[in-house]
Amino acid sequence: MTACGYRVGGQGASLPTEIKVIAVPAFENRTPWMRLEQRLTAAVMQEFIHRSRYRVVGKEQDADAVLRGAVTSATTTPVIFAPETGRASAVQVAVRVSVELRDRRTRATLYANRDFVFREQYEISSDLDSFFEERDPALDRLARDFAASLVSAVLENF
Numbered sequence: 001m002t003a004c005g006y007r008v009g010g011q012g013a014s015l016p017t018e019i020k021v022i023a024v025p026a027f028e029n030r031t032p033w034m035r036l037e038q039r040l041t042a043a044v045m046q047e048f049i050h051r052s053r054y055r056v057v058g059k060e061q062d063a064d065a066v067l068r069g070a071v072t073s074a075t076t077t078p079v080i081f082a083p084e085t086g087r088a089s090a091v092q093v094a095v096r097v098s099v100e101l102r103d104r105r106t107r108a109t110l111y112a113n114r115d116f117v118f119r120e121q122y123e124i125s126s127d128l129d130s131f132f133e134e135r136d137p138a139l140d141r142l143a144r145d146f147a148a149s150l151v152s153a154v155l156e157n158f
Contacts, residue, residue, distance in 0.1 A: 014157035021055045023063030028070040043147035069099045094119045111154045118146040
């Protein structure tokens with residue numbers, strides 16, 4: 001019997017087998033975007049829980065490996081404008097995060113990206129009253145999308 005080199009993506013085969021528990025302490029926020037680090041940290045924890053075999057905790061002392069992150073920048077850039085008003089109807093959000101996953105026992109770096117960049121385009125409402133109502137859901141979507149991208153990179157070691 002022979003085996004092919006196929007495996008299911010996102011299952012964490014590139015991490016050492018002794019890693020069972022990953023701590024994701026609160027990311028540091030070096031931007032003026034209030035609570036962005038809380039959204040990103042929570043989304044990353046949820047993504048690990050849903051997409052991997054690892055148990056996820058918030059405290060480092062309870063883990064085999066620790067994923068640390070620092071949000072280094074967050075920007076929005078208008079990319080599409082409504083022709084009738086000239087106002088932005090879509091923006092690109094770019095978030096830069098420095099991340100590192102370390103084995104607590106050996107202190108070996110299992111994954112690191114000092115300049116993990118996530119970009120996503122979002123439509124915005126031209127109605128000023130609903131603009132602020134859409135901000136929180138848009139940031140939640142951003143956090144989920146960012147987390148999916150980061151967890152894929154960590155699990156597949158890209």
